[in-house]
Amino acid sequence: MSETWLPVPRESGFGMENLPYGVFSPEGGDARVGVAVGEQVLDLAAVLGDAEFARPSLNAFLAGGRLRWDAVRTSVTGLLTDPGRRDAVERCLHPLGAVTMHLPFEVADYVDFYASEQHATNLGRMFRPDSAALLPNWKHLPVGYHGRAGTVVASGTPVVRPCGQRKAPAEQVPTFGPSRRLDIECEVGFVVGSGSTLGEPVPTGDFAEHVFGVCLVNDWSARDIQAWEYVPLGPFLGKSFATSVSPWVVPLAALEHARVPTPAQEDPRPLPYLREDRSWALDLRLEIELNGEIVSRPPYAAMYWSPAQMLAHLTANGASVRTGDLFASGTVSGDEPGQRGSLIEMSWGGAEPLTMANGVTRTFLEDGDTVTIRAWAPGAGGARIGFGEVTGTVEPARGASAEHG
Missing domain, CATH: 2.30.30.230 (Fumarylacetoacetase, N-terminal domain)
Structure with missing residues (x-):
């Protein structure tokens, strides 16, 4: 250079x-x-x-x-x-x-994946302690869901605590009110530039012809709303209220030196449409800051599914992608406690509160909390490729439901 x-x-x-x-x-x-x-x-x-x-x-x-x-x-x-x-x-x-x-692009569609084996395993252990942590399909395909493009917001936009139905295990009936278990999800997003043709899947080898670049994502999550509503159709109001993205999109051209192999995918081996000649897994080093204190450093290189595999699966049925589509990795978590990408993992479902340096504890987010996610990747000649940051501050719930929830 x-x-x-x-x-x-x-x-x-x-x-x-x-x-x-x-x-x-x-x-x-x-x-x-x-x-x-x-x-x-x-x-x-x-x-x-x-x-x-x-x-x-x-x-x-x-x-x-x-x-x-x-x-x-x-x-x-x-x-x-x-x-x-x-x-x-x-x-x-x-x-x-x-x-x-400002928001760097007009979001056409938004898809969120669940590509971290460590994150999926942690949640499986919490929610299904008497069953296998990973569901049978998890290592066969990149699990994901369609989100709400209209609530993808620019970094710095306040996040209003969402209201919805929630029902704790000990409660007989659900109630409606502000989420009591508001969480973050530290994620990496991929921005589609060149669209594809309806009916024609995008092979893994064509990833760089369609995806322009990479941004940071915080997929804010209301865990109590999510837990009550997600059966049988998956995330809905617990996710759709806000997803924050960083203001800068790093082009794939800047990330060639950050490419690494995916973790071993041999048992089972992915079906042919999900195989890559050279993986688009990336060595990105993330950090999560809560109220000015770094609380975790998740490693993106540990993600089981690469973004090229995500795109291939997203379009495997012939679904097309459009300019401005955003698809995100799902929570990035590593093997160590200090590498977890969500508060539900850091506090183990609220059972092990996170203690900050000033003695304050957190299980989930309180009103006024500010969360910032940053990342960098290795570049040519020892250069450091920065992604800027994505940040948001929680504001109290609004409306009559918030007052009486």
């Missing part, structure tokens, strides 16, 4: 090896597409003279496909490494601290 004339702090994670895309608005200006480099954001519409980037969404650019993505990345790299273009480019740079970030 060529050196840039722009000062880039090495620890920023937004060096030339990365160049993530987002939507920002400068003070007093309209929302538009930019690329983060160091502590600056480059206004692509201004520097490239392309009206496609003057829109408040990445979707038009995403729809252009792999050749377009590569061409723009090459152009941006050239601008930032050619000293002769410095004066012109500097006029199109804005300090990151002086801009407002």
Whole structure:
């Protein structure tokens, strides 16, 4: 990678090896597409003279496909490494601290998977202590469900505590009111750029032709609502109230050096449509911060199913994907207690409260709690590929049901 004339702090994670895309608005200006480099954001519409980037969404650019993505990345790299273009480019740079970030793309559809063996095993042990932790289908296919695209929100958007039906095991009848077991799910999201044709499955080898890049996801979950409603059709109101995504989408082109093999998939071996010649599993290092304190560091490399396998299964029945589709990994959890990606695991269903450094304990989220998820990945030459962060603060439930719940 060529050196840039722009000062880039090495620890920023937004060096030339990365160049993530987002939507920002400068003070007093309209929302538009930019690329983060160091502590600056480059206004692509201004520097490239392309009206496609003057829109408040990445979707038009995403729809252009792999050749377009590569061409723009090459152009941006050239601008930032050619000293002769410095004066012109500097006029199109804005300090990151002086801009407002927005939802980076219009979400077409949202699918959430359940791809961590450790997370699925932990929940199985909690909820089915007298049965096998994993259900019979889990190692045969990437389990998932369709979410609600309209409630995917930008990082920083407050999360209102949801209301719904909940019924504790000792209660005779359900009640309606604010969730008492509000949780997080530390996840990784994959953003579809180029759509597919209805009726034509996407093979694992075509993953990079359809998926543009990667973002961070917090799939907020109301565990009490979820537990009562999910039989027989799965997650519904316990999940659909809010899903937060990070403002920056890291292109797959920046993650080639982060690719790793999936964990062994030999017993059973996946069916042919789920096999990969070279895995798209990724070595991403995540961290979860609760009220300013890091409480877990989940390793994405431990995920059983890769995103290419998720996409192949998502489309195996001929379902198409569209520009702006988002599919997420499900909770990322590792083997160790300090690697769990949800509070239900950290507190073992509430039985083992999490004790913070200041002595405060948590089983599930309280009103006013702020959760932030960050991540980085290894890049070429020892570079650090940053993902920024996704954050949200819990606000009290609203309405009469909240007052009398």
